[in-house]
Amino acid sequence: MATAAAQARAVKKAPQTGDAIARLLALIFAAIVLLLVVLVVFELWQGSAASREKFGWGFLTSSVWNPVTEEFGALPFLYGTVITSLVALLISIPLGVGAAIFLSELAPAGLSNALTFMVELLAAFPSVIYGLLAFLSLVPLMRSRVEPFLKHTLGFLPFFQGPAFGVGYLTASLVLAIMTFPFIISVSRESLLAVPREQREAALALGATKWETTWDVVVPYAKLGIYGSIFLGLARALGETMAVTMVIGNSPAVHASLLAPGYSIASVIANEFAEASTKLRAAALVELGLVLFCLTIIINGIARLLIVATTSKGSKR
Amino acid sequence: MKSLLAVCAAALLGGGAAQAQKINAAGATFPAPIYQKWFGEYHKTHPGVEINYQPVGSGAGIKQLTDGTVDFGASDMPMTDKQLADIKVKPLHFPTVLGAVVLTYNVPGVMGDLKLAPDVIADIYLGKISKWNDGRIAKDNPGVKLPGEDIVVVRRTDASGTTFVFTDYLSKVSPEWKSKVGASTSVSWPGQTLSGPQNAGVAGLVKQTPDSIGYVELAYAITNKMPYATVKNAAGAWVRPALESVTAAAAGAAKNMPADFRVSITDAAGKIAYPISTFTWMLIPSHIPDAAKAKAIKGFLQWMLTDGQKEVEALTYAPLPKEVAAKEMKQIAMVQ
Amino acid sequence: MRLRWRKFVSALMLSASGLCALIAVSALFVILAFLVYNGSKSLDWNFFTQLPKATGEVGGGMANAIVGSLQIVGMASAMGIPIGFIAGVYLSEFDDKHFASLVRYTADLLNGIPSIIVGILAWTLVVVPMKHFSAFAGSVALAVMLIPIVTRQTEQFLREVPMALREGSLALGASRWKMIATVVVPAGSKGVLTGIILGVARIAGESAPLLFTALNNQFWGGMNEPTASLPVMIYYRAISPFEDWHRQAWAAGLVLIALVLIANIAARMVLARGVSVPRG
Numbered sequence: 018m019a020t021a022a023a024q025a026r027a028v029k030k031a032p033q034t035g036d037a038i039a040r041l042l043a044l045i046f047a048a049i050v051l052l053l054v055v056l057v058v059f060e061l062w063q064g065s066a067a068s069r070e071k072f073g074w075g076f077l078t079s080s081v082w083n084p085v086t087e088e089f090g091a092l093p094f095l096y097g098t099v100i101t102s103l104v105a106l107l108i109s110i111p112l113g114v115g116a117a118i119f120l121s122e123l124a125p126a127g128l129s130n131a132l133t134f135m136v137e138l139l140a141a142f143p144s145v146i147y148g149l150l151a152f153l154s155l156v157p158l159m160r161s162r163v164e165p166f167l168k169h170t171l172g173f174l175p176f177f178q179g180p181a182f183g184v185g186y187l188t189a190s191l192v193l194a195i196m197t198f199p200f201i202i203s204v205s206r207e208s209l210l211a212v213p214r215e216q217r218e219a220a221l222a223l224g225a226t227k228w229e230t231t232w233d234v235v236v237p238y239a240k241l242g243i244y245g246s247i248f249l250g251l252a253r254a255l256g257e258t259m260a261v262t263m264v265i266g267n268s269p270a271v272h273a274s275l276l277a278p279g280y281s282i283a284s285v286i287a288n289e290f291a292e293a294s295t296k297l298r299a300a301a302l303v304e305l306g307l308v309l310f311c312l313t314i315i316i317n318g319i320a321r322l323l324i325v326a327t328t329s330k331g332s333k334r
Numbered sequence: 335m336k337s338l339l340a341v342c343a344a345a346l347l348g349g350g351a352a353q354a355q356k357i358n359a360a361g362a363t364f365p366a367p368i369y370q371k372w373f374g375e376y377h378k379t380h381p382g383v384e385i386n387y388q389p390v391g392s393g394a395g396i397k398q399l400t401d402g403t404v405d406f407g408a409s410d411m412p413m414t415d416k417q418l419a420d421i422k423v424k425p426l427h428f429p430t431v432l433g434a435v436v437l438t439y440n441v442p443g444v445m446g447d448l449k450l451a452p453d454v455i456a457d458i459y460l461g462k463i464s465k466w467n468d469g470r471i472a473k474d475n476p477g478v479k480l481p482g483e484d485i486v487v488v489r490r491t492d493a494s495g496t497t498f499v500f501t502d503y504l505s506k507v508s509p510e511w512k513s514k515v516g517a518s519t520s521v522s523w524p525g526q527t528l529s530g531p532q533n534a535g536v537a538g539l540v541k542q543t544p545d546s547i548g549y550v551e552l553a554y555a556i557t558n559k560m561p562y563a564t565v566k567n568a569a570g571a572w573v574r575p576a577l578e579s580v581t582a583a584a585a586g587a588a589k590n591m592p593a594d595f596r597v598s599i600t601d602a603a604g605k606i607a608y609p610i611s612t613f614t615w616m617l618i619p620s621h622i623p624d625a626a627k628a629k630a631i632k633g634f635l636q637w638m639l640t641d642g643q644k645e646v647e648a649l650t651y652a653p654l655p656k657e658v659a660a661k662e663m664k665q666i667a668m669v670q
Numbered sequence: 671m672r673l674r675w676r677k678f679v680s681a682l683m684l685s686a687s688g689l690c691a692l693i694a695v696s697a698l699f700v701i702l703a704f705l706v707y708n709g710s711k712s713l714d715w716n717f718f719t720q721l722p723k724a725t726g727e728v729g730g731g732m733a734n735a736i737v738g739s740l741q742i743v744g745m746a747s748a749m750g751i752p753i754g755f756i757a758g759v760y761l762s763e764f765d766d767k768h769f770a771s772l773v774r775y776t777a778d779l780l781n782g783i784p785s786i787i788v789g790i791l792a793w794t795l796v797v798v799p800m801k802h803f804s805a806f807a808g809s810v811a812l813a814v815m816l817i818p819i820v821t822r823q824t825e826q827f828l829r830e831v832p833m834a835l836r837e838g839s840l841a842l843g844a845s846r847w848k849m850i851a852t853v854v855v856p857a858g859s860k861g862v863l864t865g866i867i868l869g870v871a872r873i874a875g876e877s878a879p880l881l882f883t884a885l886n887n888q889f890w891g892g893m894n895e896p897t898a899s900l901p902v903m904i905y906y907r908a909i910s911p912f913e914d915w916h917r918q919a920w921a922a923g924l925v926l927i928a929l930v931l932i933a934n935i936a937a938r939m940v941l942a943r944g945v946s947v948p949r950g
Binding site: 081082083084085086156157160179180182183184266267268270272277278288289291292293294 | 390391393394396397398400417483484486491492493515516518519520521522526527528529530531539542543544545
Binding site: 035038039040043044051054061064113124134135138143148153154231232252259283287291303306309314317 | 676708753759764772780784785786793818868871875881908926934
């Protein structure tokens with residue numbers, strides 16, 4: 018026969034052990050996420066040891082990739098990865114920001130939501146589908162129409178010289194542009210929508226045209242979020258594997274012309290990892306993976322900072 | 335929720351266990367058409383044995399065999415002494431078929447067969463001959479209207495036995511190639527080249543890209559109705575890659591086959607020999623711990639050397655010379 | 671006059687932005703049009719029921735790839751969803767200052783890792799010790815990609831559940847974990863479910879991490895065997911020269927896109943039907 022006090026004590030105790038277990042369990046599972054990242058870093062570091070020891074920092078600047086003499090360098094792949102991503106952004110930033118402006122400033126809410134949904138669907142398409150389309154439909158088009166046209170009109174620039182293969186940096190950049198603009202549109206639109214109405218109204222009241230309001234007041238207000246979206250798109254473009262592998266031409270060298278075939282880090286890993294029979298070659302590929310990993314961490318980190326800065330800024334004002 | 339997950343996991347895992355003896359192999363794309371046909375046929379007549387062959391390239395096949403992630407490998411390049419030293423369980427080389435590496439091309443306006451001399455081929459790939467209407471190509475092909483376009487050179491992205499056979503041939507006919515590039519499954523290609531993974535990838539690129547040239551196994555060129563070059567052999571004769579010319583290339587080797595079956599027959603002597611011919615090998619570990627698997631593999635090898643050989647000609651590969659097949663039968667016993 | 675010019679510029683630039691939006695949206699329709707046109711020509715009963723034929727032979731289908739994808743994605747979901755969900759619950763409900771920030775940061779990191787590197791991880795952790803390729807190795811790779819997506823989505827939607835609900839439950843004497851299990855999770859379930867559907871749809875289309883984990887198979891695979899999957903098949907078929915294989919690649923692409931579209935639209939509908947509680 019327990020006293021009321023003892024009963025109260027018993028009731029109070031029971032939930033606490035249940036809570037303690039629940040907390041521990043949740044902690045463990047959260048720790049798994051941490052563990053996975055640690056594993057990735059560890060594997061990349063360990064796996065690349067042989068290559069890091071042999072080539073040191075020179076790995077990043079060497080453009081030799083010779084499996085026979087076992088000399089490996091990252092430059093062609095770094096170059097290919099960066100140039101395709103940058104050219105992709107060159108195309109997708111104006112397109113993306115322009116579309117985001119339309120969707121946030123001009124389109125009525127219903128239309129804006131519907132169109133944004135459609136654009137976001139593009140972000141959900143698998144990479145290999147883009148590759149399929151690009152290889153079977155875009156490449157022949159590039160080879161027979163677009164690249165000859167560019168050579169004809171802009172051929173005096175070193176970027177548009179050389180034979181028109183169809184595959185190469187330019188085609189890969191185009192595909193990446195299509196894959197990155199959904200991110201830019203989506204996040205930029207959010208940032209633009211978050212700009213308080215007062216800002217727009219004040220500018221209009223002062224006699225600004227709609228465009229001047231948008232470009233000189235709203236966009237600068239949202240610029241951190243827009244920059245964040247760009248870095249987000251960049252991070253995605255850097256790591257893209259399948260779509261790029263299928264259209265970049267797989268040539269491990271640095272070429273000035275955008276019409277030339279090239280290679281990207283993710284592509285060379287996808288193509289050569291399964292067959293890297295010597296320890297050094299496998300380590301070189303893993304080191305490339307490490308370089309890519311570091312690149313994406315940095316870019317993603319910047320993106321996060323920019324986007325977080327926007328949301329905190331928005332709420333303060 | 336957790337018990338549901340456990341049941342799902344069991345069902346999924348359990349679904350994998352089947353009655354058939356499942357064997358995994360990977361390697362060369364060169365013989366992939368005939369290998370996959372063989373494994374399909376063999377499974378029909380011997381439903382207890384299922385051999386999954388993945389054409390990933392000879393280099394990948396050798397690596398996976400070395401790592402122990404497949405039951406046996408396949409390669410158009412016999413393993414080097416160094417590769418054999420690195421592998422724990424020594425594999426036995428079993429030649430399976432004879433095939434030809436052909437130069438396939440896509441030149442608008444040229445419907446027929448081009449004649450390409452050995453030094454011309456080497457110089458195209460060295461980047462020294464850059465246009466289709468180069469005098470040296472035109473010289474051997476009078477009457478053919480060659481365009482003045484740049485030659486788009488296509489080669490393999492992946493570590494390839496086909497690349498080895500091709501570069502082995504080029505090393506024999508061009509001293510410059512030998513010193514500058516060498517022969518291997520993966521080389522540092524001079525000049526600007528396009529590349530595709532696997533034989534299918536190279537064929538795919540050449541098929542789509544005008545003014546291109548690439549090296550593939552004969553079956554890929556024929557199935558895709560792509561033209562391929564006539565090559566001048568060591569004896570000075572212009573030879574088409576075909577059953578007879580490939581078999582002729584193996585004639586010398588058949589008589590003097592080394593005990594481990596590792597041999598190169600490129601640039602073979604012989605009036606009608608096609609100079610870029612090769613054996614291709616299955617790499618079977620000399621010791622297979624799983625007795626049932628070993629039995630299944632040995633059974634397949636016996637079938638391959640007898641009934642299997644009857645099917646190769648339909649796919650434009652050449653069957654093994656009788657002496658070689660007989661010698662291999664004896665080697666089967668060495669698989670424990 | 672200056673005003674006329676400014677108004678003209680305004681109209682021009684805003685039209686340009688409309689054009690950008692038009693281009694962006696039409697990209698979707700052009701891509702779908704290509705897939706539907708090329709894919710529907712090639713989809714037939716054989717595609718769904720037959721095994722692939724040997725290289726160079728005409729005919730056959732991708733039955734094993736469809737089943738293989740289901741197996742791999744199913745196993746990946748079975749492993750990834752629970753881990754991601756509970757980690758998300760932790761971040762939302764048991765938010766310990768530093769550790770939680772660390773976990774949040776690493777979840778984002780994990781999300782941003784290129785898929786090919788996840789493939790390397792799974793190869794080292796699963797394929798090499800097991801000494802063979804397997805659907806299980808592929809599942810591990812995909813699970814690693816699924817976990818951060820589910821974690822972040824779970825955290826986001828559970829956070830939105832109003833404090834009032836939690837406090838009410840606690841005031842009635844429920845223990846913390848009971849409160850989470852019976853009040854918070856059901857309240858945020860729609861959003862969490864959306865996140866899970868989208869995450870699974872995303873990993874179902876991944877090809878790179880499967881290239882050297884699940885490899886491929888002409889026959890039926892299994893958890894313990896190399897297994898064919900739709901995305902990997904699309905890759906190999908598309909780059910080949912065989913017209914018949916291109917046909918099959920288009921058909922497989924159409925099937926994959928149909929799945930992705932269905933999942934995304936379903937997720938939207940779940941979310942649009944309103945959250946279970948009025949937003950506070």
